[in-house]
């Protein structure tokens with residue numbers, strides 16, 4: 001007998017949206033039936049016209065615990081994730097202290113996370129100058145790959161790699177590498193200013209273009225896997241397309257804010273919009289949408305990167321002084337769905353971008369899909385309901401958001417992790433380890 005059946009007239013399966021009944025036993029999906037199928041189960045939930053989605057997989061989240069837990073912690077980040085329909089996150093190796101650059105540091109992270117997570121949590125390792133010898137053991141310990149910066153990361157304990165350092169890291173371990181691709185030689189010091197245009201001018205598209213070229217050259221030389229994080233500058237897309245056509249193993253992601261926010265509309269002093277690379281103009285966003293539609297950009301992940309309100313310098317509104325980062329793990333699905341629908345995209349495409357493909361990026365073959373054998377990570381979602389973003393209803397630690405006051409489509413009703421609904425009381429998330437060799 002099944003533990004649970006969840007029925008929906010709008011189940012988003014790998015074959016598209018259709019009426020279905022998902023049968024669950026021992027936390028896994030054991031069958032996907034016709035909507036009205038008779039199934040013996042302890043619990044039988046009929047969502048009717050609510051959509052049933054696989055839980056989203058967000059491979060780009062900064063939790064910051066331990067060390068900067070006042071910015072964000074595991075309990076709050078994962079509670080926010082669950083409320084946003086995200087059932088697995090992969091934590092970035094920096095902004096926590098210590099950064100995840102050795103096996104010992106990974107153990108510190110795991111100990112900090114254990115018992116507090118409302119969704120499943122995996123970890124990226126970090127590649128920094130001097131730790132190339134640590135990478136194989138850190139990979140064996142279960143990280144999903146390695147993040148590196150090509151420009152200043154914003155924190156002193158996670159310095160960037162130069163091109164030689166990147167080549168050394170890629171040669172040192174057969175792993176996926178995820179890169180913050182801005183080239184330091186094309187970045188300018190931003191003058192103290194409340195004008196967004198001054199900050200934007202300090203981080204031009206050239207910086208991303210040059211760094212993507214560096215990343216591709218390194219991937220080509222080492223025959224390595226390289227993933228471009230949070231691509232903002234559409235100018236870099238042709239480089240990625242050409243490299244892929246040439247057989248270089250390079251992929252790219254973008255984020256909800258690059259797709260949906262417009263530099264021209266950012267108010268003076270509104271530092272909640274500051275992130276690196278920066279939000280660019282509407283024509284740039286149109287090109288990112290086109291790349292998403294044709295598969296050149298493979299996924300959309302949050303780059304949830306919070307800090308304290310003080311570090312956002314809201315009172316002075318000084319873009320140069322403010323910490324760069326947008327916290328959106330709870331809002332990514334409705335933000336992207338609202339804009340995607342207006343552009344004629346289906347909910348199945350959004351699920352592909354935000355669940356299946358991020359899961360595939362990190363080799364989590366049992367996540368991100370409503371399919372037999374997958375974990376029963378599910379989301380009941382009303383694609384047609386609207387809500388207005390109220391920061392006081394955000395679960396992450398510091399509810400600073402550029403989406404405050406926006407009306408969005410898409411409301412998450414229930415999130416299940418391995419067949420159990422996530423209520424915010426008992427955390428039952430697990431710590432994930434890389435599954436592929």
Ligand SMILES: [Zn+2]
Pocket residue numbers: 060062092303304305
């Ligand atoms: Zn990030």
